[in-house]
Amino acid sequence: MKMFEHGSKLMAEKRARPGDDLASRLLACEVDGRRLEDMEFLLFFLLLIDAGGDTTRNLLASGLNAMLDHPDQLAWLKADLPGRLPAAREELLRWTTPVIYMRRTARADAELGGKTIRQGDKVVMYFGAANRDPARFDRADQLDLARAQNEHIAFGNGPHVCLGQHIARIEIDAMLVEVLSRMEEVERITPPEWLASNFISGPRTMPVRFRAGRRVG
Known part of the structure; x- marks a missing residue:
């Protein structure tokens, strides 16, 4: 409810004073003559x-x-964090693939991988499987933070690609810089406990110990 309250205030503000931002564009856009x-x-x-x-x-x-x-x-990675972070970030996105799947509805008959898909069929896309596809990635089951050709789909693809992917990359870089430059000798206290979810992949808990290091950069 708090997020709805914040969203309502933002909606009123952008309708009164629209700007060049995502919220203003969403409120002004029309699809088939209808606004949101x-x-x-x-x-x-x-x-x-x-x-x-x-x-x-x-x-x-x-x-x-x-x-x-x-x-x-x-x-x-830590040997040259600023220079190597962009490639490492993309490989971690490919390797971890936080969103497990999305379901879509076929708008027309199609054939994919020798299988017939009819209009109206529900199709599930498993991003992790695509990101480990040996036909698209050399050494697909190997973590390689220096991987150069890395056309993963952790953020989806096509018209449904994640709108926030660029902000996410900025967030990821900022957090990794802080963690890897200020936390030395990181070790897990116990094995991670994974989320009980078939939609989002990640640890629910992952206790670690570390030695506080000096901030770099």
């Missing part, structure tokens, strides 16, 4: 906020867990 109703905007607003929180924090925890499993990769 209040509840549609509020649900859209809630989705943007929740999606950004769930995926980014689970990427960070899952990514740290993966690097602790591959200490050579972690050492490689």
